[in-house]
Every structure is written in C-alpha cells, then in structure tokens.
Amino acid sequence: MKHTANALIALLPLFAAVTAQAVTLNENFDLALSAEVVSDYRSRGQSQTLGDPALQASATLSHSSGLYAGVWTSNVDFGFDIKTRQEIDYYAGYFWQINDDISLDVGYAKYAYERSGGLNYAETYAIFSAYGVQLGHQYSDNFGTNQEDSYSWTYLGYETSLPLETTLSLRYGLVDYKDDVLISSSGNTGSRYHEWEAKVSKELVGLNWGLSYVDTDISDSECASYLGFDDVCEATVVASVGKSF
Template structure:
C-alpha cells in the first residue's frame, strides 16, 4: 500500500501568486477540496472526498521548502487518517518556456509510520510539455521488505478557448518486485495510469474536473490494496485556491 500512496508533486512556476515577504523570500499557500484523493491513479480515501493544504517558502535563487497535507483512509482499521509530506528543492527557469525542478520529498503517516517513505524527483518542462520522474529506494513491498520504485510520466498543459485549462498526464509506476496478481495468478511489477483535467478560474477560485484511470484489473487492484474499486476509472471534481 505504502508504495502507491505518493503525492505526484508538480510545482507551478514558483513566482505565481506567491506572497512577497521581503526582497528574497515569498510564501505560497495552496488550499483544495477534492471529491477523491487520487495519487498516480489510486484512491487514498476509499473514493471519498479530501481537504488538502500546503505551504511553500521560496527563495529568489529558486530554492524552496514546504509541507503539504491531506486526509487519507486506507481501510482495514488502520489508524492513520492523515498524510503529511515535506519537500525541498530547486526550481530553475531557463526561459519563459523552459524550466527544471529537482528536489526531495518525504511522505509521513501519523500513527502508521511503517508507510513512511522518501523520493527524489526531477521535472523538465518545455513549451507546455512535462517529463518527470520520481525515485524511491525505501518503499516496502507487500512482504514488508524495502524495494526500489520509479514513477515516470509525460504531461502537457495548455489553455483552451474561454480560458479553460487542459492538463494531460500519462505515467508508469515500475516496482522492483512483483506487486499485483491477476485472477489467473499472473504477477506484474508495474502499471500505467492517466489523467485528463479541465480547469477554470471563477469567483476567485479554480474549479477542476478530472478523468482518472489505470490499467489494473479488479483482481490486480485487490491483490495489493485489498479493494477492487480504488484503481478503477473515476471522475474527480476539485476547487482550489492559491495565495
């Protein structure tokens, strides 16, 4: 379970809507309500809504550090009801259209520390396209042993008529060890996921609607997460605000 409960961190351009504290530091605060908290295609809330908040302190050099949190529900009577992530990195903007974001991300789960893990990440953005990768070497497999995980993805974002934003992503989660078993007993060590999202600013907030899916079957989903419906296709509505 822990190996999938990851935040796909993708920072917006770091100057966007941030509050200027002084000549060197700015602060960005993000608040969101979502109808389902999905990470890399997998529900972290049993398909229920989530409230999320984050804050990022940004230096004029491009260095940044912050924290982000969301409620979670993994079922099976697990005590944790919260994910708290800490991150730090460097954002470099070569031109208005080309940027590089590299950093470190730590995931923590109060009362269920066995799910804690860390990642390093890199995101190259150019002319609306994104190429990203997150690597972890301290995630547990279903046998409680640490293993390597590489999540890689491609994305694209643009603005449609009427100021509607379009965001697309296709990703692959690749595990060192087999993690999923089909009804026939065949094992897999990876899966693919994708998302298409429309956004629109209205009444001072950003409204979003996403279609999210994975290529995991019900039996493969249940073999790792214990449920058949946390990996299936869904629509996710969201409302968010950045200060």
C-alpha cells in the same frame, strides 16, 4: 490485504506549488499558500481515501535563487486496521527557470503518515518543462512495509490553454514497483502499470475549479490483491475547487 504500504503514494504538486501565485515577503522570499477540496484523492490513479473527498493544503517558501521548501497535507483512508488519517509531505528543492518557456525542478520529498510511521518513506524527483510539455521522474529506495523496496514513476504531461480562459492538462505515466506485486485473476504477476489523467480547469469567482478523468490499466483482481479493494484503481471523475495565494 497484501503490499498495502507500496500503494501509499502522494502525487505531490511540486511544480504547481513553486509557480503558483505567491505572497512577497521581501526582495528574496515569496510564500505560496493553497487549499483545495477534491471529491477523491487520487495518487497515480489509485484512491488514497477509498473514493471519499479530501481536504488538502500546502505552503511553499521560495527564494529568489530558485531554492524552495514546503509542506503539503491531506486526509487519507486506506481501510482495514491502518490507523493513519493524515498524510504530511515535506519537500525541498531547486527550481531553475531557464527562460519563459523552459524550467527544471529537482528535489527531495519525505512522506509521513500520522500514527502509522512504518508507512513513511522518501523520494527524489525531477521535472523538466518546455513549451507546455512536462517530463517527470520520481524514485524511492526506502519504500514499502519493510522500507527496503523501491519504485519509480515516470510521466509525460502537457498543458495548454483553451477558449474561455480554460486550461487543459494531460498526463500519461508508468509506475514500476520493481517487484511482482500485481496478481491477476489468472495468476499472472506484474510489477508495472500505466495511469493517465485528463483535467480541465478554470478560475471563476476567485476560485480554481477542476474536473479530471483518472484511470489505470490495473484490473479489478490486481487491485484487490494489491490494495485489498477492487474499486480504488478503476476509472473515475474527480471534481476539485481550491484557492491559491
């Protein structure tokens, strides 16, 4: 398998974590907790569990000033001889609520993989939201097996309410690995791919239910040459159920 570590990307739910329902600790601090089961852990369109389910949880401590810090975790499975089965993400940032409809979230995240420390990396991020539209960017310069590679992910999203108290979330993103790591069946190489997701979610009986369609424009041969499997980048439907506190 080639360039495996370059694909170990977690889609950290930063914006959701700091704006979810939270427990008030005192006049300055809130604690947001969440737990979720997903039928497949997809990060930027690529499966992090070889198509198997994942149990995920997060805890975020936020201050009235807008500063926050937290941790997010999920089981993972990258196959082959990669020993890690757990991803733990640590993050800290500043969430600026400009008004009721506009906000800015900036920060730093560290991705750690138990028993496979060589896969660890860090990134900076910024997410601007206005009237349901989100523009996000994440960047790392210590990415990959030698921790000297870089990548960026830029996406445009939109969230709106539907009838029956249902929410529709859309996202279209561009991932750029900077190096030509995607090899097609004809031998052509590339460094970029596009990914997209459409999700419908609803709160019912005290739980958050979701159904997502996730896809990329990575071909089977590009996926196999990059990740070692030809079916972890293709279109799929992901079901989820979770609880926020």
